[in-house]
Amino acid sequence: MxxxxxxxxxxxxxxxxxxxxxxxxxxxxWKLAVPAAPLATGVLCATAAVVSLALRASxxxxxxxxxxxxxxxALVLLHRRPAPAAGAASRIGWGQLAVLALVLGFLxxxxxxxxxxWDTRAIWFTHADWVAAGGEGAAQVLGFRDPRSVHPDYxxxxxxxxxxxxxxxxxxxxxxxxxxxxxxxxxxxVLAAAMQLALRVPRWSMGLVGAAxxxxxxxxxxxxxxxxxxxxxxxxALAAAAVCLxxxxxxxxxxxxxxxxxxxxxxxxxxxxxxxxxGLVVLLVVRNGxxxxxxxxAPVALASGWAVTSKLLGATxxxxxxxxxxxxxxxxxxxxARVAPTVExxxxxxxxxxxxxxxxxxVGLLVGKRRRRELSGAGAGWLxxxxxxxxxxxxxxxxxSPHDIDWHLATSVGRTVFVARILLLVESAVWLVVLxxxxxxxxxxxxxxxxxxxxxxxxxxxxxxxxxxADGVGGEEGGDRVRAPAPPDAGIEALRALIVxxxxxxxRGRARPPADRGDTAAA
Amino acid sequence: MGNQRRRLQRLSAxxxxxxxxxxxxxxxxxxxxxxxxxxxxxxxRDGAAQYDQLACLERSLRRLVRPGQRVFVDPGMxxxxxxxxxxxAFPGRLVAPTAEEADVxxxxxxxxxxxxxxxxxxxxxxxxxx
Numbered sequence: 168m169x170x171x172x173x174x175x176x177x178x179x180x181x182x183x184x185x186x187x188x189x190x191x192x193x194x195x196x197w198k199l200a201v202p203a204a205p206l207a208t209g210v211l212c213a214t215a216a217v218v219s220l221a222l223r224a225s226x227x228x229x230x231x232x233x234x235x236x237x238x239x240x241a242l243v244l245l246h247r248r249p250a251p252a253a254g255a256a257s258r259i260g261w262g263q264l265a266v267l268a269l270v271l272g273f274l275x276x277x278x279x280x281x282x283x284x285w286d287t288r289a290i291w292f293t294h295a296d297w298v299a300a301g302g303e304g305a306a307q308v309l310g311f312r313d314p315r316s317v318h319p320d321y322x323x324x325x326x327x328x329x330x331x332x333x334x335x336x337x338x339x340x341x342x343x344x345x346x347x348x349x350x351x352x353x354x355x356x357v358l359a360a361a362m363q364l365a366l367r368v369p370r371w372s373m374g375l376v377g378a379a380x381x382x383x384x385x386x387x388x389x390x391x392x393x394x395x396x397x398x399x400x401x402x403x404a405l406a407a408a409a410v411c412l413x414x415x416x417x418x419x420x421x422x423x424x425x426x427x428x429x430x431x432x433x434x435x436x437x438x439x440x441x442x443x444x445x446g447l448v449v450l451l452v453v454r455n456g457x458x459x460x461x462x463x464x465a466p467v468a469l470a471s472g473w474a475v476t477s478k479l480l481g482a483t484x485x486x487x488x489x490x491x492x493x494x495x496x497x498x499x500x501x502x503x504a505r506v507a508p509t510v511e512x513x514x515x516x517x518x519x520x521x522x523x524x525x526x527x528x529x530v531g532l533l534v535g536k537r538r539r540r541e542l543s544g545a546g547a548g549w550l551x552x553x554x555x556x557x558x559x560x561x562x563x564x565x566x567x568s569p570h571d572i573d574w575h576l577a578t579s580v581g582r583t584v585f586v587a588r589i590l591l592l593v594e595s596a597v598w599l600v601v602l603x604x605x606x607x608x609x610x611x612x613x614x615x616x617x618x619x620x621x622x623x624x625x626x627x628x629x630x631x632x633x634x635x636x637a638d639g640v641g642g643e644e645g646g647d648r649v650r651a652p653a654p655p656d657a658g659i660e661a662l663r664a665l666i667v668x669x670x671x672x673x674x675r676g677r678a679r680p681p682a683d684r685g686d687t688a689a690a
Numbered sequence: 691m692g693n694q695r696r697r698l699q700r701l702s703a704x705x706x707x708x709x710x711x712x713x714x715x716x717x718x719x720x721x722x723x724x725x726x727x728x729x730x731x732x733x734x735r736d737g738a739a740q741y742d743q744l745a746c747l748e749r750s751l752r753r754l755v756r757p758g759q760r761v762f763v764d765p766g767m768x769x770x771x772x773x774x775x776x777x778x779a780f781p782g783r784l785v786a787p788t789a790e791e792a793d794v795x796x797x798x799x800x801x802x803x804x805x806x807x808x809x810x811x812x813x814x815x816x817x818x819x820x
Contacts, residue, residue, distance in 0.1 A: 273725065274721060276725060276729055277724070277725045279729060280728045280729075280734055281734075281737040281738050281741030288777075296781065297780070300781045304781050308781075340741075340745070379715065382717070382718035383714060384721070386719070386720030386721030386722075387717060390724060393728070523710060526709070533702065534702050534703050535703065592714075592717070595713070598706075599707060599710045599714065602704075603703075
């Protein structure tokens with residue numbers, strides 16, 4: 168890669184600066200706003216692309232208007248809203264983020280390989296040219312039906328962010344590759360941070376697990392995280408959204424805001440992300456009711472805005488071009504014949520992650536179910552549900568696709584299952600942390616039955632409202648508060664009773680304090 | 691009984707933790723290995739060469755085909771190059787469905803490895819009868 172270092176710094180600044188204030192307003196703290204800022208910038212750029220298309224307006228003007236409006240709204244929000252309780256975000260430290268960023272820095276060195284792959288140039292860089300041409304030019308291209316289809320219906324987050332950076336640095340494919348790689352890195356970093364929001368464990372242990380998850384995510388990505396593709400970007404963003412919205416305590420402001428931001432990014436990046444995001448919204452509503460709908464409103468509005476605008480301008484996708492959907496509903500035998508190869512391809516690509524996650528979940532449910540609930544403030548099945556939903560929507564796409572099933576699977580399944588693989592990876596990592604806590608925590612047994620008081624506090628924590636009026640799960644101190652005490656060991660208790668009896672005998676005839684009397688009676 | 695159960699639980703947790711951490715560590719190592727593989731001089735040099743060829747294709751098309759002209763890309767060049775040339779025609783240039791309907795035919799007149807040599811690409815009016 169020949170991009171000068173000054174360009175790398177410039178791209179980083181251009182990605183962080185516009186989204187920083189909105190991200191701060193949404194998440195409520197800078198420690199989450201900084202890593203999430205590139206994603207927020209991407210969401211703003213996607214919004215500007217929709218505005219530019221809908222109004223047939225100039226790209227630069229639309230972008231300036233959207234960024235200025237969002238920054239203004241964020242400033243007003245930050246000024247008016249009272250400072251939130253530290254909440255789950257207090258568990259994240261700058262040092263921890265710095266270590267994760269260092270790991271990412273090493274992985275990002277892979278952008279030195281030039282962007283030469285097909286989707287990179289034919290889809291994402293081409294779409295960036297369309298966005299940069301402004302609403303009028305892009306509208307003409309979207310409606311142009313050409314056999315050399317390059318998926319004009321794909322959502323605009325990646326291309327719009329590239330076009331925004333090109334406004335400042337000029338049109339350059341290596342800069343564009345860097346933009347997509349840094350957006351992906353932001354999503355991966357946010358995913359690692361989200362795990363800390365979801366589990367109340369010491370920073371160092373979660374920092375270690377987060378770094379391992381980062382490395383593993385780039386490992387299973389097989390080069391797609393840095394070559395100008397967006398598959399890892401939407402997958403990591405959706406996984407982070409699932410962790411924040413389903414595995415973190417319901418009602419935590421930082422987790423909710425970050426989850427909504429990640430959901431918007433995933434849904435505005437690729438069609439698969441849009442549909443999988445819709446599935447996640449259903450789970451969110453099942454978990455949180457009306458509050459879930461409010462959380463998902465902005466991401467769904469952005470995705471719907473793009474879908475409607477692009478459809479009105481004639482953009483068509485290959486998936487819905489045939490009658491696959493109606494044949495699926497009718498359970499057409501030709502469609503059903505596609506099930507076996509699809510399942511086989513899924514198994515082939517993700518059996519390692521599936522087996523590991525299933526094994527750890529089974530052991531975890533046996534020995535650490537309650538501990539997980541104590542550490543996370545949420546139930547254990549939600550990430551599995553998100554995985555099933557994601558696999559369901561991706562699998563359905565293969566069933567209704569008009570393409571030959573073998574060709575379609577061969578050319579894409581390695582990338583479409585990223586989201587499920589990352590979710591399984593996160594689920595495994597969460598159980599590893601929980602099992603580590605069961606193994607190494609000396610003052611609590613795995614599934615000890617807590618006394619009634621502790622159980623009550625635990626329920627409070629799950630509901631995101633502690634007794635003290637704070638969020639009930641903030642800080643590691645909160646963890647100690649809600650942890651179930653160990654059951655008294657029978658041998659130690661008997662010895663203690665014996666000593667108490669001896670002492671009581673030595674004091675015969677003297678008055679004893681009430682507590683001692685109680686202890687003796689219990690013994 | 692309770693102690694035994696607790697010991698069994700801790701043993702299970704320890705075993706699962708060891709196996710799980712091993713897998714996670716192995717995948718994390720894949721991330722490191724993959725990055726190292728991408729960063730080999732050969733991989734970077736090979737990618738840079740292909741990148742230069744594609745950049746030359748795009749630059750040549752934009753230089754040789756004026757905005758407003760209808761272009762037909764010679765199907766004789768590598769298939770992906772042909773498609774990328776059509777995509778590079780945007781914005782401003784029009785795509786002609788056949789050579790006859792085109793103002794210019796854009797073609798590669800050299801080996802793809804020599805795509806950056808002067809004169810490697812040409813854009814000429816379609817020959818009669820094509």
